[in-house]
Structure formats: C-alpha cells, structure tokens
Amino acid sequence: xxxxxxxxxxxxxxxxxxxxxxxxxxxxxxxxxxxxxxxxxxxxxxxxxxxxxxxxxxxxxxxxxxxxxxxxxxxxxxxxxxxxxxxxxxxxxxxxxxxxxxxxxxxxxxxxxxxxxxxxxxxxxxxxxxxxxxxxxxxxxxxxxxxxxxxxxxxxxxxxxxxxxxxxxxxxxxxxxxxxxxxxxxxxxxxxxxxxxxxxxxxxxxxxxxxxxxxxxxxxxxxxxxxxxxxxxxxxxxxxxxxxxxxxxxxxxxxxxxxxxxxxxxx
Amino acid sequence: xxxxxxxxxxxxxxxxxxxxxxxxxxxxxxxxxxxxxxxxxxxxxxxxxxxxxxxxxxxxxxxxxxxxxxxxxxxxxxxxxxxxxxxxxxxxxxxxxxxxxxxxxxxxxxxxxxxxxxxxxxxxxxxxxxxxxxxxxxxxxxxxxxxxxxxxxxxxxxxxxxxxxxxxxxxxxxxxxxxxxxxxxxxxxxxxxxxxxxxxxxxxxxxxxxxxxxxxxxxxxxxxxxxxxxxxxxxxxxxxxxxxxxxxxxxxxxxxxxxxxxxxxxxxxxxxxxxxxxxxxxxxxxxxxxxxxxxxxxxxxxxxxxxxxxxxxxxxxxxxxxxxxxxxxxxxxxxxxxxxxxxxxx
Numbered sequence: 001x002x003x004x005x006x007x008x009x010x011x012x013x014x015x016x017x018x019x020x021x022x023x024x025x026x027x028x029x030x031x032x033x034x035x036x037x038x039x040x041x042x043x044x045x046x047x048x049x050x051x052x053x054x055x056x057x058x059x060x061x062x063x064x065x066x067x068x069x070x071x072x073x074x075x076x077x078x079x080x081x082x083x084x085x086x087x088x089x090x091x092x093x094x095x096x097x098x099x100x101x102x103x104x105x106x107x108x109x110x111x112x113x114x115x116x117x118x119x120x121x122x123x124x125x126x127x128x129x130x131x132x133x134x135x136x137x138x139x140x141x142x143x144x145x146x147x148x149x150x151x152x153x154x155x156x157x158x159x160x161x162x163x164x165x166x167x168x169x170x171x172x173x174x175x176x177x178x179x180x181x182x183x184x185x186x187x188x189x190x191x192x193x194x195x196x197x198x199x200x201x202x203x204x205x206x207x208x209x210x211x212x213x214x215x216x217x218x219x220x221x222x223x224x225x226x227x228x229x230x231x232x233x234x235x236x237x238x239x240x241x242x243x244x245x246x247x248x249x250x251x252x253x254x255x256x257x258x259x260x261x262x263x264x265x266x267x
Numbered sequence: 268x269x270x271x272x273x274x275x276x277x278x279x280x281x282x283x284x285x286x287x288x289x290x291x292x293x294x295x296x297x298x299x300x301x302x303x304x305x306x307x308x309x310x311x312x313x314x315x316x317x318x319x320x321x322x323x324x325x326x327x328x329x330x331x332x333x334x335x336x337x338x339x340x341x342x343x344x345x346x347x348x349x350x351x352x353x354x355x356x357x358x359x360x361x362x363x364x365x366x367x368x369x370x371x372x373x374x375x376x377x378x379x380x381x382x383x384x385x386x387x388x389x390x391x392x393x394x395x396x397x398x399x400x401x402x403x404x405x406x407x408x409x410x411x412x413x414x415x416x417x418x419x420x421x422x423x424x425x426x427x428x429x430x431x432x433x434x435x436x437x438x439x440x441x442x443x444x445x446x447x448x449x450x451x452x453x454x455x456x457x458x459x460x461x462x463x464x465x466x467x468x469x470x471x472x473x474x475x476x477x478x479x480x481x482x483x484x485x486x487x488x489x490x491x492x493x494x495x496x497x498x499x500x501x502x503x504x505x506x507x508x509x510x511x512x513x514x515x516x517x518x519x520x521x522x523x524x525x526x527x528x529x530x531x532x533x534x535x536x537x538x539x540x541x542x543x544x545x546x547x548x549x550x551x552x553x554x555x556x557x558x559x560x561x562x563x564x565x566x567x568x569x570x571x572x573x574x575x576x577x578x579x580x581x582x583x584x585x586x587x588x589x590x591x592x593x594x595x596x597x598x599x600x601x602x603x604x605x606x607x608x609x610x611x612x613x
Contacts, residue, residue: 068527081369084419091457091494094419149611150292150329159332167291167331174292 023241026054027061027074028153029177030196031230033261034100034249035074041257042248049241055177058153065233066092071242073233076102076153076196093236099249100230101264103197103219104158105206107182109189114138116208119225123162125192128169133190145172146181146193154178157228158194194226198262216264230263282326282338282359290328290336296609298323302392307598318345320603323357326612333364355434357406369415376433377411379403380424380449381463382488383503390501390537391560392583392601396518400543402486402507403465404432409444421452421459430467430484442472445484459492484509497527506547516543516555533566544590553591560585562601579605 025035032055039051056064058075065073066087079087079094087094106122108114114136117125124130125143134140147168148155159166168174175181178199185191186203197214200206206214209226218224238246248254255265286293300321306314322342329335338359344352360375378385381403387395398405409428416422430445444467451461467484488505499522506515520539525532537560544555562583566576581603588596 068524081415081417081419085415085422085453086419088419088453088456089459089492089494091496091499093456150332163332170291 022050022052023072023245024052024054024070025061025072025074025232026056026064026070027072028058028076028230029055029179030058030076030102030154030198031061031074031099031232033198034230034258034263035072035232037257037261038245038249038254041253042245045248046241046244049245051245058156062233065094065235066090068092068235071234072245075231075233076228077156078229078231079233095234095237097232097234097238097246097250098229098266099232100255100258100266101219101227102230103214103224103227103264104154104161104194105197105200105214106192106194106209106226107185107200107204107206108192109185109187110203110205111189112138112205114207115205116211118210119162122209123164123166126163126168126172127166128171141190144188144191145169146184146188146191147172147174148178148181148194149174149176152176154194154196158226161226161228162194196263200262216259219264229266286326286328286336286338290330293326293328293612294609295612296323296325296327296607298325298605298607300603300605302601302603305600307600309595310598316346319343319352320345325358330361335362336360337362357433365412365414367414368417371413373411373413374409376406376408377426377428379405379407379428379432379447380411380413380426381447381465381486382505383490383501385449389581390520390522390535390564391539391562391585392581392603393539393558393560393585396503396516396541396543397488397505399541400505400507400514400516402488402505404434406433407431407445408433416452419453421450421461423451424449430465441467441469443467443469444471451490457493457495459490459494461488461490463488463490497524498522499524512546513548514543514545515547516541518542533569535564537562537564553589555590556587558585558587575607575609576605577607579607581605 032053035053039053043049043051058077061073061075062079062083064070066083067090079096084094106117112133114133117136121130121136126145126147130136131143132140133143145168173184175184178195181193181195182199182201182204185193197219209224212218212224214224219227232246234242250266258265298321299319302320303317305312320343323339324342325337325339327335327337339357341355341357356376358376358378360373360377363372365371382397384395384397384403384405393399397403407428407430409426411424411426413424414422426447428445428447430443431440445465447463447465449461449463451459453459465486468482469484470482485508486506488503491502493500501520503518506513518539518541520537523536525534525536539560541558542555546552546554560583562581565580567580568578569575570577583601585599586596
C-alpha cells in the first residue's frame with residue numbers, strides 16, 4: 001500500500017512539474033525594466049510562482065502573446081488592428097492594461113550648447129531638412145541623427161508624435177535599443193537621438209521641447225508633448241497568478257517600482 | 268535555362284543594390300527546406316530521395332512609412348529536376364499604404380488571395396489543398412487592394428490577376444484578366460469564416476488556336492477555422508468550373524498544439540483529410556481521389572531574442588487513394604528540416 005501511495009505521489013509530482021503554470025512575458029525593451037523589477041519583487045513575496053521576463057521589442061511581445069508563447073506581452077505602443085485580427089484568429093482575446101506613463105526624451109551629447117528645440121525643429125532634423133547645429137544656434141557641427149529601428153515601439157511613438165508619418169533621413173543610424181541610443185549619443189558630440197525617460201542619465205542631455213523639460217510632472221500634466229502610455233497585454237481578463245502579478249504592478253508598491261526605474265505612475 | 272538562372276541572379280543583385288540605395292530599412296530572410304521522401308506503391312518502396320525542396324531568399328525593404336516592398340526568390344535542387352536545380356521569382360511587389368486606415372495596394376508578382384493558399388503555413392509538409400488541386404496558383408502578377416475590417420473583425424482583398432500563376436510561361440498563356448474577391452470575418456474570438464471567388468472571362472481575348480471550350484473560369488471557396496487552446500481545426504471547400512467541368516472537394520485539418528499543455532513541449536500533431544472530385548457531374552468517371560495525412564512538427568530551436576522558430580522538424584505520412592480501382596494507392600513518407608534565418612541588411 002505504501003508503495004502504491006509512493007508511486008501515486010511521484011506521478012503527481014511529475015505532472016505538477018510538467019504542468020506547473022509559471023508566468024512568461026516578453027516584449028518592449030522600454031517596459032522591460034518595470035517587468036523585470038516587478039517580477040523580482042513579486043517572486044520574493046510569492047516564492048512558489050516563477051516569472052520569466054524577456055525583451056525583444058513591442059512587436060515580439062505582441063507576436064508571442066498572439067502565438068500563445070507567453071502569458072503577458074509588453075508593449076510601448078498600442079496593439080495594431082492587424083495584430084488584433086491575428087490574435088482573434090488564433091483564439092486569443094487581447095486584453096489591454098496600461099501600466100505606466102512615459103515621455104520620450106530628445107537627447108544630445110552634454111557638450112552640445114543647444115538646450116531647447118520645438119517639435120517642428122526636431123521633425124526637420126530627423127527628416128534631414130536641418131543638417132547642422134549652427135542652424136539651431138549651436139556650434140558649426142554636422143548633426144548626427146540616431147534613431148530606433150522601425151520594429152521598435154519607441155520608433156512608432158516617435159514617428160506618430162514627432163514625424164507625423166514622415167521618413168527619417170536616409171543616413172540616420174538605426175539602433176536596436178534605448179541603451180544603444182543613449183550610449184552612442186554620449187560618445188558622439190554632434191549626435192541627437194531619442195530614448196524613453198528612464199534611459200536619460202548624466203551622460204546625455206535631455207532637451208526641452210517647446211520650452212518644456214521632460215519630467216514626471218510635465219508628462220503627467222501633458223505639457224510635455226512627446227509622451228505615451230506603456231502597456232501589458234494578456235489573453236482575456238487576467239486570472240489566477242497572472243491577475244495577482246498585474247494587480248501587484250498596479251498597486252501602490254508596483255507603481256513605486258514604475259517610478260524607481262524612471263517612468264511615471266499610470267494614475 | 269542557364270540564361271534564365273543568370274537573369275534571375277542578376278535581377279536579385281540589382282534588387283539588393285536598388286533596395287539598399289533607396290530603403291530606410293531592409294530586412295532579409297532565408298528559409299531552406301531539406302527533405303527526405305520515400306514513395307511507396309502498395310507498400311513497396313518505389314523511390315527514395317533527398318532534395319532541397321525550397322530555398323526562399325527574401326528582401327523586405329521599407330522605402331517610406333507608406334511604401335514597402337517584398338522580393339523573394341525560390342532556389343530548389345533535386346535529382347528529380349531536369350537540370351538538377353532551379354530558380355524562380357516567387358514574389359516581387361510594392362505595397363502602398365492607402366489614406367484609409369489599414370488599407371494598402373499591392374502591385375507586382377503578388378500572393379493570390381484565395382481560400383487558404385495565401386496564409387498557408389505548412390502545418391503539413393503537403394501544400395495547401397487549393398494549391399495541390401491546382402484551383403489557383405499561390406502567386407500571380409497583378410494588383411490587389413487589401414484591407415482590414417476595424418477592431419480585428421477580419422480582412423478583405425479585391426484583386427485583379429493574369430490568372431495564370433507565377434510559374435506558367437510560354438505560348439499557351441491566356442491573356443484574359445481574372446478578378447478575385449476574398450473575405451474573412453472573425454465573428455467571435457477563435458472562429459474564422461471566409462469565402463473567395465475568382466472569375467475569369469476567356470472571351471475577352473481569344474487566340475486563333477485556342478482549345479478552350481468554356482468562356483468562363485469560375486473558382487470559389489469557403490473556409491472555416493476554429494482555434495481554442497490546444498485545438499486548431501481548419502476546413503476548406505473549393506470548387507472550380509472550367510472547360511465544362513466542375514471539380515470540387517474539401518479538406519479538414521485538425522492540429523493539436525502540445526505547447527499549450529506544457530511550454531517546453533513545442534510540438535504539434537497534425538492530421539488532414541482531402542477529398543477531390545475532378546468532375547462532380549459525372550458519377551461514371553471514377554475520377555475522385557482522397558488523401559489522408561498524419562505527422563508532427565517540432566520546433567527544435569528558437570531565436571533567443573524573437574522566440575521565432577529557427578530549426579523546425581516535420582514528418583508526414585500521406586496516403587493517396589483513388590476512386591478508380593485500377594489505380595493502386597500511393598504512400599509518401601517525408602521528413603523535412605526547415606531552417607530559417609532573418610535579420611537586417613540596413
């Protein structure tokens with residue numbers, strides 16, 4: 001009898017291992033710091049739940065959710081109509097959860113004397129109509145334009161809010177992450193780029209846009225124009241461990257994490 | 268043939284140079300299908316061979332946020348081909364975003380938006396049913412206005428093609444255009460319903476030596492898909508009316524996604540049943556056939572960043588039986604390794 005109970009327990013343990021429901025998430029590199037730190041804190045409180053967090057970009061996160069590869073898709077842009085269609089075809093009922101606010105900071109090398117630009121000037125720089133800092137009251141120095149690759153959610157938002165659908169100049173350097181843009185701008189005197197607010201450091205200088213410096217207050221009161229929401233997407237309204245995790249992110253403690261990594265609380 | 272191959276490779280080189288000069292971003296992709304096939308007739312092995320069944324090399328340049336392109340060539344190699352290997356241009360089109368939301372115009376060598384042929388992802392090694400039964404070709408020269416129904420409720424395509432397919436060449440090409448309409452709707456999450464019609468009037472341009480007996484070619488299809496959790500079932504009905512014959516048939520394909528049970532088992536078990544009658548109006552001809560397929564797909568390796576499959580193993584057993592009892596049934600056993608690479612050139 002003891003042997004039988006032993007076998008049953010072993011089988012149940014094996015099945016428990018195979019079917020244990022961990023939380024998996026992937027997506028936006030902008031949302032990644034929130035997801036990672038929140039996951040660490042949440043796992044500290046709930047040691048029986050394992051959360052794996054992967055980056056890859058907003059497109060990857062949404063695609064992973066659509067294909068059922070992850071429980072949560074992180075995105076720094078809203079899901080597109082064609083992605084909703086694909087999700088519905090695959091039996092995935094996309095549920096949107098805004099988790100943070102973010103401003104996209106226009107950044108230059110700290111040695112650059114220019115401190116303030118208008119949205120129109122930024123647009124002209126990125127589209128190639130303004131090519132030298134001298135045209136903006138700065139030193140005579142060619143402008144090196146650094147942008148994100150077109151699959152990035154940050155690029156999508158920048159394109160919508162600044163370029164208004166226009167094309168980034170052909171010789172722009174396209175980089176794959178916020179960190180890569182920040183690093184290149186910090187090492188290139190004539191460079192201009194754009195990063196999520198959380199990626200601004202003392203190594204780069206965030207410019208005031210239309211006279212407004214990107215900050216918690218200016219994004220919150222919407223006076224800073226280049227801002228957006230950050231999202232997590234799930235299959236249907238979250239349930240079980242996923243609901244607990246999302247509730248944690250939206251809680252006071254979770255929104256403190258949002259602030260800690262440089263973004264702004266959703267409410 | 269050598270001239271054609273040289274021309275294709277030269278064209279590809281021009282495309283690479285051109286897209287690099289004028290694009291904002293250019294993605295490339297390569298996908299190779301290495302296949303082993305064993306053919307049996309009444310359980311006797313009659314043929315066994317290895318082949319590079321497909322070698323898709325593709326470029327997807329983005330010229331502006333409103334203009335994109337897609338260029339794909341197909342390299343294939345096997346003893347079964349006369350020259351041992353071949354090269355074909357599969358897609359070459361430019362996609363213009365329209366001022367209306369989620370609508371675009373494609374022009375060039377484009378996909379044929381009909382039935383399941385345009386989004387067939389080869390859950391079985393075998394081609395889509397509408398492709399296999401030669402209802403339509405998978406790509407053709409033409410124009411297509413494609414769009415999405417708001418809130419993800421479906422898609423539509425209104426197209427005009429040559430109607431002859433991308434691989435047909437020579438003097439027997441019919442010069443009449445074919446019109447096509449495709450509609451897919453998703454009334455509730457997990458259920459897709461669709462229908463397509465392709466109409467070609469052969470009487471507009473008639474060659475002196477034409478052997479056509481009909482003035483109209485009419486193809487139509489109805490599809491349904493149910494996808495819930497680990498179950499994904501595809502169904503397709505197709506019919507083709509040409510040369511005073513109406514052929515019709517259906518396919519049903521259930522897919523069991525084991526990854527939905529446990530993340531680390533990234534496999535699918537697939538079954539498929541096809542039935543096609545070449546002439547449904549004549550019961551005496553004994554010209555129908557059916558296929559039964561069973562296999563599994565295994566994502567051996569995924570890209571660590573995107574999570575997309577990089578190496579993919581497929582096996583497929585297929586039996587084709589004929590209504591004509593003088594014809595023996597045929598079995599095919601296939602084992603295929605698909606490997607994919609993608610990235611950015613610019």
